[in-house]
Amino acid sequence: MTLTFALAIFLLLNLIVALVRVARGPTPADRLLAALLFGTTGSAILLLLAEAMGQPSLLDTALVFALLAAITGVAFARRAWREEAPDDEPR
Amino acid sequence: MSATLAFDLLLIVALVWSAARALTVADLFRGVVLLIVFGLLMALAWARLGAPDIALAEAAIGAGLTGALLLDAVGHLRAKREPGA
């Protein structure tokens, strides 16, 4: 087991734990954090996979992840979140 | 258990979890967020399967573009509902 692959597994575990937390909420703002998570952790996993699997073209996918984090984040914040979801009580 | 198998199993669990949640959740906004999460995890799965080009397309179209459009649609639906509510 190479170090890069072990770290990729560790980061995936991190991502999943964080995603479960983000999906719980409680406010819509907490859910939007998923965009940030994938931008950083997702592209880090892809970078490590590119090294571990010897596939440099995965770097392009990581680039798209980082770019999309910005686009979905802006779409989230500017377009979708006009009011509180009915079942979301702000703390 | 080999390292690759561990990674793939984790990914599968996360994929099934996000897909099931996206389908069963009542609130539209949460559903769309979970769909985007599913799309990005799917891109990771394509990367693991050795198909970086499909991973690219999945992340850009499946998660990014579709997600942004659906989020916009949710926003419009809410804006429409607001005056009547």
Place this chain on the structure above:
Amino acid sequence: MSLAELLGDALLVAGAAFFFAGTVGLLRFPDVYTRLHALAKADNLGLGLIVLGLLLHAPGWATGIKLVLIWLLALAASATVGFLIARRARRHGIAPWRAGDGE
């Protein structure tokens, strides 16, 4: 194993450690603003260290520039999205947690 590779491995492990700290922060911090702090700072530093570690393994300039570009994009994305989320949250009246409120 050369010194550069050893240093690269150390940087990769350090980067993963910061990602771990970011996740712990996300789980433990009390409100959305403090969670944004955790993600914007710890995760970006983690990604930066991983990029630096991979640079020491990297086979050439083009790959190196691409790696740095990924980090810069992630930085810009977190700063922008973090700002937008925090602004929205405040305009929607999500109250910040204050010391003494209890978790």
Place this chain on the structure above:
Amino acid sequence: MNIRRATVRAVLWRGVLFALLWWALTDGRPGSWGVGGVSVALATAASLALLPPVGTCVSRIGLVRFLVFFFVQSLRGGVQVAAFALRPRPGLRPGFHDIALRLPAGLGRILLANTLSLLPGTLSVELDGDRLCLHVLDETAPTEREVRVVEDRLAHMLGLELDTTA
């Protein structure tokens, strides 16, 4: 006259930058420069439309100094957040902090807001006119002093005048 020279300089610098970007993205393969040339030209045109060249030029020493400062500070920021997260009792004392900016409106302020989000203990929440609202992790920290330092460095890098009366 000065404006025209600034434009020429901007076109040259940005063109070189985009060409370098294209080279990196295509892993230096020579066959793609047909599409690449068109892309570089379009990207330069788009960047000129979106961000018109400013009269002042970016100081190179300032840029390097700012980058070094940024790296050191973001390392500090990450360590600080990690310490807060991993301590048995986080001991957070968060709060909002309003600051009057001395930088002129435009690129400088946007860069400042984005930089502060990545620096220790601060997160930009609202940029309204010349007021910047920050969320800080520790209310007792000397936030204002740190913001002034970043402002000075940014102004030095971009060749901007600070409004010291504010």
